[in-house]
Amino acid sequence: MALAGSMSAGISAMKAHMDALTTVGNNVANVNTYGYKPGRVTFKESIYSTQAAGSNGTETLGGTNPRQTGYGCSVGTIDLDMSTVNMESTGNARDAGIQGDGFFLLGDKNGVGLGPYTGLMLSKVGDFRVDANGYITDGYGNIVYGFATCNAEKDAAGTVTKKGEAGPSGEAISTQLVPLRLPLAAKEADKPTGAKVGDAIFPGAKANDKNVYGDYEGNPPISYNSLSIGADGKITCNNDKTGDPVVVGYIALATVTNPSGLTHTEGPYYKAMEGCGDMSVFAPNGSLAGQYLNNAEGTDKATMETMLGEGGPALLPGFLEASGTDLASEFSNMIIYQRGYQANTRIVTVTDTMLEELVNMKR
Known part of the structure; x- marks a missing residue:
């Protein structure tokens, strides 16, 4: 069901953004920890469902692109910033x-x-x-x-x-x-x-x-x-x-x-x-x-x-x-991840509303 897919995408993104916020929280917590090396999160796209494959075309028709639906994102990497600091x-x-x-x-x-x-x-x-x-x-x-x-x-x-x-x-x-x-x-x-x-x-x-x-x-x-x-x-x-x-x-x-x-x-x-x-x-x-x-x-x-x-x-x-934590960057990332999490909660609530409408169609 398409609506279930949109909810799964929103939930997976919420989990990924929570992991990112956990990393930010750890960086901020160690702002005064000697020798601390901060982590950095990158996201990656999740799996795709192929509805139709692409084609190169025929003698009479042109080619078509594949049709694929994505199902959210996940944490791609959590890297350590090993650069020398003050x-x-x-x-x-x-x-x-x-x-x-x-x-x-x-x-x-x-x-x-x-x-x-x-x-x-x-x-x-x-x-x-x-x-x-x-x-x-x-x-x-x-x-x-x-x-x-x-x-x-x-x-x-x-x-x-x-x-x-x-x-x-x-x-x-x-x-x-x-x-x-x-x-x-x-x-x-x-x-x-x-x-x-x-x-x-x-x-x-x-x-x-x-x-x-x-x-x-x-x-x-x-x-x-x-x-x-x-x-x-x-x-x-x-x-x-x-x-x-x-x-x-x-x-x-x-x-x-x-x-x-x-x-x-x-x-x-x-x-x-x-x-x-x-x-x-x-x-x-x-x-x-x-x-x-x-x-x-x-x-x-x-x-x-x-x-x-x-x-x-x-x-x-x-x-x-000194600690490698840059508070300005961490607070900026905190806002970005918070808004990303908030946006994905809207996907879940909107999908829930649409499912409710679907269930009520018989009335």
């Missing part, structure tokens, strides 16, 4: 915003394998702190991933020759992606040869192996002060016991081929699932340019992943990325 100053040296494309990588203490790092979460919110066990975490307790300072052997010229077992002999940056943590403190009863009480013990790092502390895993983290994050992602602090400066490591960033294809989970977190393309991991501002991930060595460059070169996004210390 930064807001917080005055906290442990906060960091990303100047450009990129996401922080966060996870648990178990580390990652050598795959595409799909087990880690991505976030735009860089509100970092240090927990009781020395791990660098965000406000929700998830651990920040990056490239840690590790123990190394150096030659007489000070050149790193090997990234070895845990100990205090020297320091180098490991390019194994690991949970970032303060180095451990040497204890009187449990310290490497030549170390003083309170000295920083750095983890060992080998190619294709997670950073470990070996026999010193039970030691507490160093006591520290003046911890800060640089534009290149470098985390530094001072050792309270010795007064020595300490480089904890570098925060890692990641990019994906299609940022709008990331799957939003909860809070500020995204997952790199199907639809987002390939993920690349690097240090901010090209700070580890030319080095290979996972401490890989050799000349077969075709099989190795490299860090991003010069020109990558830098961090902005003391800032957090």
